[in-house]
Amino acid sequence: MNITEPEYIDRAKAMNMDAQEALKKTLTVEKQGFSADVELVKAHTISAVNRAVKIGDAMQEFTGHKKLLSGEYNQFALALEDAPISFAKACISLRENNESGITTYEQAAPIFEHLLVQYELMPKTGHGEQTKHPHEPVLDFISSVITADTESVELLEDNPMEKWQPFQLTSFFNNSKRIHDLHELAGRLMGEKVEA
DSSP states (O other): OOOOHHHHHHHHHHHHHHHHHHHHHHHHHHHHHHHHHHHHHHHHHHHHHHHHHHHHHHHHHHHSSSSOOHHHHHHHHTTTTTOOHHHHHHHHHHHHHOTTOOOSHHHHHHHHHHHHHHTTSSOOOSSOOOOOOTTHHHHHHHHHHHHHHHHHHHHHHHSOGGGSOHHHHHHHHHHHHHHHHHHHHHHHHHHHHHHO
């Protein structure tokens, strides 16, 4: 069967119109789906940030002060499923600055992104990857000991050890023995180097 040129053009137009209609339908469906997903993301972002505020509120209520100390984090680590301490501290800070709660996506979006960075789900911005010098692990450890020492002064001013709960005393006693032993070893090694 021979198809004349006008028939071919008509059929091509009809096929082209069908394809266009199918494309329009796809575009409409996907755009509606995208819009619905965006609304879900916005709602979930606001919800997630408000949950983080509640996490901070609960930790602050337990500790009785506005700053989470490294030693206190161990009490929450299991409940927070070992979320990074930076995330826990961000929640407490967030609670301090948003007592009335977050109601708009515009408020929530930058906070949510910050929480994702603190939770280590997004990379930190700023300087690129830096190489560590061989001595840095020791300096990092010494820095953490200095931080713990400073925080212990602040903690004990507000919460003297005599007022600690039995489980807190036990936890501190069990977890500080290594530091105590290292302190004694450092003193002995210093003495040996002075004598040499």
